[in-house]
Amino acid sequence: MKIAILTLSDRSARGERADASAPALADWLAQRGYGVAQTEIIPDETAIIVSTLSQWADSGRFDLILTTGGTGVAPRDVTPDATLQVLDRVIPGIGEVMRSRSLLKTPNAMLSRAVAGIRSSCLIINLPGSPKGAVECLEAVWEAVPHGVAKIQGDPSDCVPLPAKQAVLPLPAVSFVAKSGTGKTTLLEQVVTELKQRGWRLGVIKHDAHRFDIDHPGKDSYRLTAAGADTMLISSPEKLAVVKKHAASPPIEELIATYFGDVDIVLTEGFKKSGLPKIEVHRAERSSTLLCRGEDHDPSLVAVASDEPLQLDVPLLGLNDPAGVANFVEERFLGGPKR
Secondary structure, eight states, rough: OOOEEEEEEEHHHHHSSSOHHHHHHHHHHHTOOOOEEEEEEEEEOOHHHHHHHHHHHHHHSSSSSESSSSOOOTTTOHHHHHHHHHHHEEOOHHHHHHHHHTTTTOOGGGGGOOOOEEETTTTEHHHHHHHHHHHHHHHHHGGGGGHHHHHTOOOOOOOOOOOGGGGOOOEEEEEEEOOOTSSHHHHHHHHHHHHHHHOOEEEEEOOOSSOOOOOOTTTTHHHHHHHHHSEEEEOOOOOOOOOOESOOOOHHHHHHHHHHTTEEEEEEEOOOOOOEEEEEEETTTOOOOOOOSSSSSTTEEEEEEEOOOOOOOOOEEEEEEEHHHHHHHHHHHSSSSOO
């Protein structure tokens, strides 16, 4: 897929501010095997935006054009207006999904006017001007982008639903998996501390394959649950807890969507059979083999944290380097260090 990125910014076009969004998008795409064929910075001028988008889309050199900047409600935010002049057909769902994802982070997302659609045989998508926002919005819709480009260019094949293991999550999530006794809880605890110190809001889910209890006999909440309450919530000025009975554990995607709308990323321990991106924790003295490579090849593996050198097709991280693991999580799932 041939991709171009167009940055809309008066200040960057005048050389007063470096463009950070296009490099952030290019890095995110590179991690997924996609190169960027061209980038350019132009001012927030409707006529210039219309001319550039039209020339790029009609040239046949690009399959996907990403714009970054100018999608809000300020007087100089004219990117959506210019883009609508260029498009042959609008694809409303792309903008809707991006706003939905962003609303999990800030109510200001409802002010976004980003649009997307088709010009000639090219898909054009407006993204926000901030590096983090641009990456998050592209990530929110990316699952449909390659398929959309193929259909725009005449692919006659049927639309095949995504396998359940590739379900689109409402926010970034990564699972730490390992054989028992490897030390994944210790590493995850250290990574949580690192990311929290860097200013990120974190959610954590622990998978328990067995029965567990967090309430205690004699407590009011325990008595009410024992009496038959299917959902018991206890709330105090500083925290709340929910005990909810169910016949089977809900899918991890449902848990994340239901309970974690106020965080930047969810880290899970376990869920090795899920479709979440996985970091496998490996300790040489515990085992000579991996869960996700070898006899079983898990395509959702994104890295291995190990205390010994390994030849792998994914990045190798240090088991005793939680800062390095946190750096990887930031770059891969959060668009880089928090600004």
